[in-house]
Amino acid sequence: MGLLDGADRAAGDLAAAGGPGVAVAPRPGALAGLTVLEVGVFMAAPFATMQLADLGARVIKVENPAGPDPTRTTGPFLQDPDGHRHSSPFARLNRNKESVALDLKSDAGRSAFLRLAARADALVENLRPGALRRLGLGPDELAEVNPGLVYASASGFGQDGPLAALPGLDIMAQARSGLMSITGTPDGDPVKIGVPICDLVSGLYTALAVVSALRARDRDGAGQSVDVSLLESGVSLAVWEAGKYLATGEVGRPLGSAHQTQAPYQAVRCADGFVTLGAITPKTWDGLCTALDLPALRDDPRYRDSSSRHALRAELIPAIEAATATRARAEVVAALEAAGVPCAPIEDYGQVFTDGHLRERDYFWDAEHPDLGPVRQLGSPMRLSGTPARRGPAGPVLGADTRAVLTEVGASPEEIDAALAALAVAR
Template sequence: MLGSEDSTGAAPLAGITVLEVGAFMAAPFATMQLADLGATVLKIEVPGAGDPVRTTGPFLEGHSSPFARLNRNKRSVALDLKSEGGREALRRLAAEADVLVENLRPGAMRKLGLDHESLRATAPRLVYASASGWGQDGPLAHLPGLDIMAQARGGLMSITGTPDGEPTKIGVPMCDLVCALYVALAVTAALRERDRTGQGQYIDVSLLEAGVSFAVWEAGKYFATGEVGRPLGSAHQTSAPYQAVRTADGHVTLGAVTPKTWSGLCDVLGLRALHADERYADASRRHAHREALIAEIEDVTRGWTTADLVRALDEAGVPCAPIADYGQVFTDEHLEQRGYFWDAAHPVLGPVRQLGSPMRFSRTPAVRSAAGPLLGEGTAEALRAVGYSESEIRELAAHGAVGLADGDAARPDPSDTREREDPA
């Protein structure tokens, strides 16, 4: 195997080698999950340029801060896939790898002769996953597809925001990210299936279908009644009260949808009359009369500070939370005490603060290793592992087919005396 990890290592995917031919978000976020789980991820990048995220600020010492976080625990292998030398290097890497994840436009890998069908003859055990905007076939497949287009066409933007507001996308690139998570899940499932059959397979995941998969409540309404979902601000689609309500100094989110929590909310706010009102007898009827209900609730909550209301609701066992900005999230005491944030080593930047993996294992914890790699720093090592000699690596580098990190020239080849003359 290409990776140096022993298959008996602590991390769940130790011993699995993943090739990433990706850029921006979907493939890199998917392989970040696999790397966190212990897989050796070789990030295939264009020599001299790399993943375009390397040019995304803010920059520290000339290095992209987002890149150092999105590509943690990976190794960079710089190959020019437009050259035959670079393509052949990828073929040889794929023949020894377990997984390949790519998010180029559909057909791009086929034109390079690096699609699943082309690699399967020499890599029958390879699990090959493609992430794309619209999928590998269908009338939209040939079109470029970014996260915002998937949010738009997949319906998410039609229910996000306020009822009379401008079209609003979800604040994070949700379709990119959930597509990546589906890729990681599918890859782990395919590896498990390979344990039984010995065969790899092809995986096709699209941003569009990943986004549409979220429409659980909307599908429940439409397929039952024909009702089309609309923006509701922070309110729930079917239950109330489940939304943000105004306070004297901001907002508090609350979810009092069970009999117990609804009763608790009424007690805290001194609104026992609402508890006896037939209009509000259950979460569904409360939702049907939501505007009147929230108006009555906010008449009271506007007299509370956010901190006091959260404290009182917490004591009563009513689900609630203040709305935190990311400055508060990234310094949150709860997350700090749980050790969620961690520092990854970087050869230039030193410690780079990382978001933790949400996956917590009792015996095989997620990997906490290095920040995003320098471009090409793993090229020579990866090529040596699949049989390239030092002279072959130097020749490929000289022709631009591969890229090496600064100071990472191939080691001298004992059998090659062509460059061993004494300096003048």
């Protein structure tokens, strides 16, 4: 287990009440009792540890006071009553974490970090491959002080191989993984997926790998290294493209919003926007033709099945849009829903972040920040009935927990003073 058993820490986040006057003892978070160190920047490692923290793990974010996580300087910014600016993305991506400021290039900083690692369950980092190893803090060195430590590294192209030393940002991974080759419209310019998908997916894989390695440690008694790359995370998503190429040799191309093999399964134009629909089974295809009053399409033998319709999309979709383009989105959605056809309007984030369904499910919540007050958060999609996701503080102020955490692990007064002095200079 980690620095603390985590039960008390998680209990405050999961308070619940029974009937009048009856208090119900909350269950600790699913990962309560685990301590995870993060040496992360931007997205992959911080997103991975956010998942672990949401599930109850204690996450200690270790940052260089002179060069902290660059997300702290990424806008837009929120301003506290004293006029100090705080990164809005950082406050959300790093919720439920503690912050310790250490200069890992200094003897005192390395010594303090080794004390943390000796009592942690996992380390998650996404620096350039070999960066921590060059500081004497690689997997082998940390295994000497903690044989049970799970050492997880997320990087652009992996810890070895001919591309390992290259900087690996999300867009490079999207490019090399093939994702950008199938994103966008036919004959259009290259387009990346709107969110940093390789960063985010590699973070999810890293979190899953950490939990799996900890399960193996509980069974076998030994820690291990975890190597997750943005590139391989992106390639792993090519399920349909691999099925096509490895069977036929055909290379996937951009299809706009259309499905790779079935139709109609895409966005269609309405009078006031677009609606997505998926009518790929006999029942839903009949429902679409009925809802949109398209009996000629339904009775046309060329459209007898989804694969046939996919081959004739160039003429099929305009025929469907002839029926939808003059109607409002709400009207089209209502008609398709009544006919049992899967569909949804395309909404922008102004609509998403105020969506009634998500509000009804209590998806959004406010995390307290010591300087900003409540900071609205995106909820965790992992809904555990007995050990719900933690709803704790927003992303921490740089170094806010340095003294408390280092004291807890038995750091020397010299190590603590050095850390606080470096933090004071950085501020």
